[in-house]
Amino acid sequence: MEWKHVDGEDRGKVNFFALSTCIWCRKTKALLNRLGVDYYYIDVDLVTGDDVDKVRDEMGRWNPMLSFPTIIIDDDKVIIGYREQELKEALGYGDK
Amino acid sequence: MGINKEDIEKLYEEKKVEAESSGYKLNPDVDFTLGLMEGLLINEKRYGYQSCPCRLASGKIEEDQDIICPCDYRDADVAQYGSCYCGLYVSQEIANGDAQIQPIPERRGENEEHKGVDSSFSSSLSLPVWRCKVCGYLCARQQPPEACPICKAKKEKFERFM
Numbered sequence: 001m002e003w004k005h006v007d008g009e010d011r012g013k014v015n016f017f018a019l020s021t022c023i024w025c026r027k028t029k030a031l032l033n034r035l036g037v038d039y040y041y042i043d044v045d046l047v048t049g050d051d052v053d054k055v056r057d058e059m060g061r062w063n064p065m066l067s068f069p070t071i072i073i074d075d076d077k078v079i080i081g082y083r084e085q086e087l088k089e090a091l092g093y094g095d096k
Numbered sequence: 097m098g099i100n101k102e103d104i105e106k107l108y109e110e111k112k113v114e115a116e117s118s119g120y121k122l123n124p125d126v127d128f129t130l131g132l133m134e135g136l137l138i139n140e141k142r143y144g145y146q147s148c149p150c151r152l153a154s155g156k157i158e159e160d161q162d163i164i165c166p167c168d169y170r171d172a173d174v175a176q177y178g179s180c181y182c183g184l185y186v187s188q189e190i191a192n193g194d195a196q197i198q199p200i201p202e203r204r205g206e207n208e209e210h211k212g213v214d215s216s217f218s219s220s221l222s223l224p225v226w227r228c229k230v231c232g233y234l235c236a237r238q239q240p241p242e243a244c245p246i247c248k249a250k251k252e253k254f255e256r257f258m
């Protein structure tokens with residue numbers, strides 16, 4: 001299972017479960033890129049083989065609905081859906 | 097992902113005509129809407145049907161029936177939140193720019209029967225029936241439609257019939 005890494009400013013561990021086709025996930029990626037934050041993401045719809053169950057299990061622990069985007073910050077805070085302000089604040093960019 | 101621009105625009109035109117002829121509105125943000133068309137076409141290419149771009153499909157049509165666009169949750173979400181889950185179909189208010197799209201909680205899986213057949217005879221009987229006072233059109237759904245698909249009368253012209 002391969003997480004993609006986007007290099008940037010360290011604001012804690014940011015793991016983002018995405019779908020390659022989801023417009024709100026695209027917006028989330030654009031926002032994270034614009035903020036310049038360091039994060040990892042995985043396009044769950046592009047996962048194949050044995051990893052399909054693995055990624056669903058892992059994601060399900062944070063969001064049993066398996067809905068997108070799901071962002072986990074520091075293995076603790078879970079943000080579901082495109083919530084721009086909430087996400088910015090959680091990453092310490094509240095004023096940006 | 098190998099989807100060409102003409103196909104995206106063609107689907108957009110089709111969806112737009114279909115929506116407007118049946119009393120629905122597409123999101124007026126064209127770039128956004130084209131992005132969703134691309135997602136639908138990618139899904140059609142890999143799964144064989146246009147499943148919702150913002151949801152994880154299983155790839156098995158029996159399990160994804162409810163999320164083939166337009167999905168079973170569109171009407172309830174447009175009525176409650178002003179747009180469908182993806183933001184493709186919007187209320188008149190949002191289409192006019194008088195309200196903003198908001199993040200919508202996932203409705204799928206609320207009642208655990210979503211996998212496959214949830215449109216059984218008995219469950220459709222449990223929905224209220226609405227009547228268009230202008231043309232007499234009847235429909236069974238949680239809320240009356242934004243506009244009558246037959247005569248385009250507004251939601252307010254509907255009365256509870258059953």
Ligand code: SF4
Pocket residue numbers: 132147148149150163164165166167168169170180181182183184185
């Ligand atoms: S949420 Fe909107 S775009 Fe997605 S399947 Fe339903 S109607 Fe189509």
Ligand SMILES: [Zn+2]
Pocket residue numbers: 228229230231232233244245246247248249
């Ligand atoms: Zn009517």
